[in-house]
Amino acid sequence: MLRYTLMRLGIFVGCLVVVWGLVYTGVVPRGLGSSNGMWVVLLSLVISAPISFVALRKERDRASVQVVQKVDRVKANLEANRSQEDGADDAARVQGQTS
Structure with missing residues (x-):
């Protein structure tokens, strides 16, 4: 179970690095305002789930x-x-009846 969790986390981190690189280079648009970090994490999550x-x-x-x-x-x-x-x-009840 731990192995599966670590493998899944590894895939997510890999996707996070790739998405961050794509956003940093401008291939993928940045989030609105200060939401860039959340955008990168959510996009990574969406990509890593089917993988x-x-x-x-x-x-x-x-x-x-x-x-x-x-x-x-x-x-x-x-x-x-x-x-x-x-x-x-059952044993207690039998003993209680014989007393």
């Missing part, structure tokens, strides 16, 4: 499998804890 979607497909699938496995483990642990509590509760 990440296509380029990181396999890594995203691997991260997804890891998340699903972790959720399944947590569910199994919760179910095991619930079964232990039910067993303890």
Whole structure:
């Protein structure tokens, strides 16, 4: 999961550098007034999103499998804890009835 996040951040930073260079050279227009920084960041975000979607497909699938496995483990642990509590509760009720 961390690998996917770092790869995605790398693509964004690469796009940020390229867009900043294009704005600095005048190929892409500057933002209005003092909004130039926000313009560069937003344009970089818009460009990096589809690139990440296509380029990181396999890594995203691997991260997804890891998340699903972790959720399944947590569910199994919760179910095991619930079964232990039910067993303890049933044993207490049986002992309460025999007293």
